[in-house]
Amino acid sequence: MIIAIYVASPLSLALCPATAVAQQQRAYDIAAQPLARAVLDYSRQSGVFVLAPMDLVKDKRSQRVKGRYSAEEALERLLSGTGLRAVRGGHGGVALVRVGAAGNALGRTRFGDQDGEGAADIIVTAQRREQTLLKVPQSLAVVSGRALERQQFRSVIDFQQLVPGLNVTQYGPGEARIILRGINAGSVGSSVTVYMDDIPFGSSGSLSNAGDMAGDFDTFDVARVEVLRGPQGTLYGSNALGGVVKYITTAPDPSRFEARVQAGVEALSGSAGIGWTTNAMVNLPISDGITLRASGFRRRQPGYIDSVGRVARDVNSTDSYGGRVSLLLMPTASLSIRLSALAQRLDTGAPSWFFADPDTLRPFNPATGTAGGERLQFQLYPQWNRTDYRIYSGTIDWNAGPVRLTSITSHATQRRPKLMDFSYSSARAAMNMLYAPDAPNTLGLTLRNDVFVDKFTQEVRLASADSAVFEWIAGGYFSDESTLLFQRALPFEIASQRLIPRGVTINGQHFDELALATIDARYREIAAFATGTLHLGERFDITAGGRYSHNRQRSDQSVLQFGIGANRLGKSSQGVFTWSVSPRFELDDDAAIYARVAKGYRPGGPNAIPSSLPPDFPTAFQADTVISYEGGVRAETRDRSVSIDASVFYIDWRDILILTLFSGDSGGTGINGNGGRARSKGFELAATVRPATGFTVAVNAAYTDARLRDDAVPRVGGPNLTGGRAGDRLPGTPEWKIAVSADHQWPLSDDASAFVGGTVQLASDQPTLFNAASRAAMGRQPMLDGYATLDLRAGVNFGRYSLTAYVRNLIDSNGIVSAVGFPITYATELGGANHPAFVATSIPPRTMGATLSASF
Numbered sequence: 082m083i084i085a086i087y088v089a090s091p092l093s094l095a096l097c098p099a100t101a102v103a104q105q106q107r108a109y110d111i112a113a114q115p116l117a118r119a120v121l122d123y124s125r126q127s128g129v130f131v132l133a134p135m136d137l138v139k140d141k142r143s144q145r146v147k148g149r150y151s152a153e154e155a156l157e158r159l160l161s162g163t164g165l166r167a168v169r170g171g172h173g174g175v176a177l178v179r180v181g182a183a184g185n186a187l188g189r190t191r192f193g194d195q196d197g198e199g200a201a202d203i204i205v206t207a208q209r210r211e212q213t214l215l216k217v218p219q220s221l222a223v224v225s226g227r228a229l230e231r232q233q234f235r236s237v238i239d240f241q242q243l244v245p246g247l248n249v250t251q252y253g254p255g256e257a258r259i260i261l262r263g264i265n266a267g268s269v270g271s272s273v274t275v276y277m278d279d280i281p282f283g284s285s286g287s288l289s290n291a292g293d294m295a296g297d298f299d300t301f302d303v304a305r306v307e308v309l310r311g312p313q314g315t316l317y318g319s320n321a322l323g324g325v326v327k328y329i330t331t332a333p334d335p336s337r338f339e340a341r342v343q344a345g346v347e348a349l350s351g352s353a354g355i356g357w358t359t360n361a362m363v364n365l366p367i368s369d370g371i372t373l374r375a376s377g378f379r380r381r382q383p384g385y386i387d388s389v390g391r392v393a394r395d396v397n398s399t400d401s402y403g404g405r406v407s408l409l410l411m412p413t414a415s416l417s418i419r420l421s422a423l424a425q426r427l428d429t430g431a432p433s434w435f436f437a438d439p440d441t442l443r444p445f446n447p448a449t450g451t452a453g454g455e456r457l458q459f460q461l462y463p464q465w466n467r468t469d470y471r472i473y474s475g476t477i478d479w480n481a482g483p484v485r486l487t488s489i490t491s492h493a494t495q496r497r498p499k500l501m502d503f504s505y506s507s508a509r510a511a512m513n514m515l516y517a518p519d520a521p522n523t524l525g526l527t528l529r530n531d532v533f534v535d536k537f538t539q540e541v542r543l544a545s546a547d548s549a550v551f552e553w554i555a556g557g558y559f560s561d562e563s564t565l566l567f568q569r570a571l572p573f574e575i576a577s578q579r580l581i582p583r584g585v586t587i588n589g590q591h592f593d594e595l596a597l598a599t600i601d602a603r604y605r606e607i608a609a610f611a612t613g614t615l616h617l618g619e620r621f622d623i624t625a626g627g628r629y630s631h632n633r634q635r636s637d638q639s640v641l642q643f644g645i646g647a648n649r650l651g652k653s654s655q656g657v658f659t660w661s662v663s664p665r666f667e668l669d670d671d672a673a674i675y676a677r678v679a680k681g682y683r684p685g686g687p688n689a690i691p692s693s694l695p696p697d698f699p700t701a702f703q704a705d706t707v708i709s710y711e712g713g714v715r716a717e718t719r720d721r722s723v724s725i726d727a728s729v730f731y732i733d734w735r736d737i738l739i740l741t742l743f744s745g746d747s748g749g750t751g752i753n754g755n756g757g758r759a760r761s762k763g764f765e766l767a768a769t770v771r772p773a774t775g776f777t778v779a780v781n782a783a784y785t786d787a788r789l790r791d792d793a794v795p796r797v798g799g800p801n802l803t804g805g806r807a808g809d810r811l812p813g814t815p816e817w818k819i820a821v822s823a824d825h826q827w828p829l830s831d832d833a834s835a836f837v838g839g840t841v842q843l844a845s846d847q848p849t850l851f852n853a854a855s856r857a858a859m860g861r862q863p864m865l866d867g868y869a870t871l872d873l874r875a876g877v878n879f880g881r882y883s884l885t886a887y888v889r890n891l892i893d894s895n896g897i898v899s900a901v902g903f904p905i906t907y908a909t910e911l912g913g914a915n916h917p918a919f920v921a922t923s924i925p926p927r928t929m930g931a932t933l934s935a936s937f
Contacts, residue, residue: 220246288686362377542556685703
């Protein structure tokens with residue numbers, strides 16, 4: 082009989098008969114839990130004596146171990162990420178020591194870095210249960226919190242280089258479009274879903290510009306980011322055409338008190354300002370079963386774009402601040418309740434775009450027409466953007482033995498008031514004649530362009546216990562969101578840069594508004610889903626699932642010009658069934674191959690119906706859908722010196738959401754519609770080599786060939802408003818994107834270490850957003866030149882304290898990643914060069930910084 086005895090201090094002993102079973106394979110099932118308990122479970126299941134000093138294990142947690150392993154392999158997996166290793170001891174047993182301590186190692190080591198982080202088993206929740214990455218039968222990338230901190234990546238625009246197949250275009254903080262596997266046609270709806278833990282963030286509908294407002298969350302105190310490539314309609318629902326970006330926050334830890342503070346500075350090439358950042362976190366066990374974790378940040382990001390017209394420097398600077406609070410209640414060992422709140426604010430000046438020449442797509446001066454030089458905007462009035470996030474959630478998790486019940490309730494808001502200089506529009510001259518007929522070219526025009534999203538969600542799911550035969554998850558989902566798109570024209574005096582009253586009198590009649598447009602919408606969705614994994618033997622399993630989602634929407638659109646206009650109401654009701662099938666085969670304990678076929682969708686919605694309904698008017702647009710076919714392999718050597726994660730895919734995209742025009746008796750009406758087909762194919766590769774202790778080389782590469790198969794016209798016929806033609810590449814994704822990084826970490830003493838590293842990134846040419854005017858002017862789809870960047874980093878760690886220095890884009894590449902809006906022109910009478918242009922965004926210029934951290 083196996084006997085387990087705890088001796089509280091100074092040693093914890095797990096005792097069992099000493100046998101020669103270290104190399105025999107057997108089945109293990111050890112939960113992720115406090116390491117002291119995990120060592121006891123390991124000893125009971127392995128028959129190996131383990132000497133575990135309490136001062137080493139008391140504040141640590143184990144990895145989960147499930148499967149057939151030798152005793153050596155099982156213990157190495159159990160200790161992954163703890164900073165401990167096993168050495169041979171007396172009595173035929175083993176002892177736990179810190180990595181780097183003397184002693185004869187137990188078999189091979191699985192630690193890539195000195196602290197064990199580099200080669201630890203990666204635990205993910207992509208399939209709504211904790212699994213090692215090897216067990217997941219789909220394409221998935223994981224960016225650890227440690228990698229984010231070491232490379233000082235603070236948002237999705239930064240860490241995209243670590244994820245093959247992920248591309249981001251951003252007009253400024255809080256205004257990001259996330260693209261996975263090339264699934265993007267510039268539509269107003271989002272094609273990638275962003276999750277904060279288990280909470281979907283952002284609008285599911287297509288009436289509030291959600292496509293350019295992906296959640297831009299700060300990454301401080303984030304445990305990891307999981308990026309699920311390919312459609313995820315079964316478990317994650319609507320909008321996951323291209324995939325899911327899922328932020329996993331660090332949960333409260335009831336085992337210990339912890340606190341951390343950070344402060345940093347940074348400078349950008351060409352900027353007159355200095356940026357800075359401060360972060361703080363505390364983890365506080367309040368009492369038995371109650372733990373609080375809170376974190377906060379404040380940051381100043383200097384601008385790097387200047388303005389002509391209204392002369393100003395660094396007009397796109399940003400101040401951001403926010404924080405998270407999470408309270409963990411554990412009234413019993415099987416029940417936990419986690420209450421969380423997130424608040425984040427991004428205060429930005431002008432958007433991060435500049436004027437680009439239509440022929441060269443390089444910067445030019447919009448006041449003089451001179452090519453080359455700095456990134457410049459033309460402003461006559463200061464522009465600004467405020468983005469505000471709030472998420473409140475409660476998660477109940479009850480382990481009832483055979484099943485686990487999870488309930489997630491959330492309420493989230495997204496506010497984005499914005500003021501744009503709209504003086505380039507042809508409406509400005511007409512407005513000037515109405516408000517100041519005797520003073521031409523003295524008035525400019527701004528546009529207030531606000532978006533408000535209010536979203537409630539409730540998900541309940543049941544999950545079976547882990548099983549060697551069959552595992553399942555089933556649940557239901559409900560969401561209720563309200564959105565408001567608000568646009569108002571605001572005239573101003575150019576000389577004084579002062580807004581003037583909106584009211585105007587024309588022919589003796591007074592009007593309170595120049596122009597006002599709103600879309601007030603409601604979206605409700607209910608869904609049921611289920612997925613199961615059937616294990617056919619020890620190494621082969623099949624995962625399959627389905628989800629039925631039904632949404633009801635209504636909209637109230639109002640467009641008033643000089644007080645004249647009418648409300649247009651719309652409504653829609655649609656249901657979509659999505660599914661996935663994924664077989665997986667383990668070649669051995671460290672390698673698996675998989676295939677996956679899956680369907681995803683983006684909801685359709687209502688069109689604003691004119692007061693007198695014309696014949697054949699499309700009152701609603703339908704959901705667009707994708708079906709994805711992929712296969713992949715994950716493998717690593719036994720000593721984890723080499724690992725590879727590769728996948729190939731083909732995606733068939735149908736009924737693409739496009740902007741179109743309905744022509745009736747009373748003229749044209751702009752509406753959303755469904756176009757034809759597109760497809761995307763390619764492969765992704767993530768490979769890591771650890772040729773020596775502490776030395777890591779990683780390659781992330783993606784090839785994506787995404788193209789329209791039909792012209793971008795409605796299925797029922799109509800004009801091609803976007804200019805996209807069959808064979809055109811889908812915008813926002815380079816054909817090739819490769820990042821190669823090398824990092825080396827080494828000990829300086831028993832309590833100190835240092836690291837250096839660098840990353841080279843190469844991106845090939847990529848197409849701009851579809852644009853009918855540029856196609857007509859140039860006869861082709863414009864292409865953006867490829868670019869290269871070089872990042873460097875170095876740091877030292879002295880136990881509680883660490884210092885990190887970094888340089889991003891060392892060669893100061895001006896890689897342009899988007900170009901839209903052609904033709905934007907500022908007339909000579911306003912001080913412009915009357916030169917038609919794109920507005921373009923680029924990667925930030927060379928950025929140098931340093932961050933000091935302290936932990937307690």
